[in-house]
Amino acid sequence: MTSGAVPGGVVVGVDGSACARAALAWAGRMAARTGMPLTAVRAWSVPTAPRPDTWEPAYVPPLADWERAVEQALADDVAAAGVPSAVAVTCRAVHRAPVDALLAAAEGAELVVLGARGRGGARGRLLGSVASSVLRAAPCPVTVVRPDAVRPGRAEAVGSAAARP
Incomplete structure (x- = not known):
């Protein structure tokens, strides 16, 4: 899959974590409400990738x-x-560092959505290093979603640059 800029729409970072799943659901609702396309981006390297069936x-x-x-x-x-x-929905598996992959995709996007903490985040921190880095450098608005919302079963956005879906 490709790793360049996304031509408009919502970009969401996905790494398989609970926070990323909450961000993906939130981004899907936002895309539906605005009529924008959704691009799910998963950056990977061999140590972070799921083990292929051919592994032994x-x-x-x-x-x-x-x-x-x-x-x-x-x-x-x-x-x-x-x-x-x-x-x-477009899915992009990008063989690069997460921040680099998300910033490249954000170049043409209307909004980037991220989970508050992903696979590498330390428990108890408000934001993970990827979310913090993307927030500082993104060329478009960024919404960070945390799964521990006030209402059970619904993710709440924090630091949102967009309306809550």
Whole structure:
């Protein structure tokens, strides 16, 4: 998949964490309400990627196998997020650092949506390092979603630059 700028719409960072799943659901609702397309971006490296089916001890599969595993995990996350069917969704598995991948995608986007903490975040911090870095450098508004909302079962946006969906 490609790693360049997204031509308009909502970009959401997905890493398989609970915070990212909440951000994905929120971004899907926002895209539905605004009529914008949604692009789900998962940055990856071999240590952060789901293990491909071809993996076995003492064998390192080719990068294409790792990428397919990431693409499948991303597609599964999007399917599980309950994104409204009217939303046009594009999935991008990008073999780069998360901040770099998200900032590249944000170049043409209307909004970037991130979870407050992902796989690498320390528990108890308000924002993870990826969210903090993207907030400082993004060329468009950024919404950070935390899954521990006041109302059970609904993610609440913090530091939002956009209306709550």
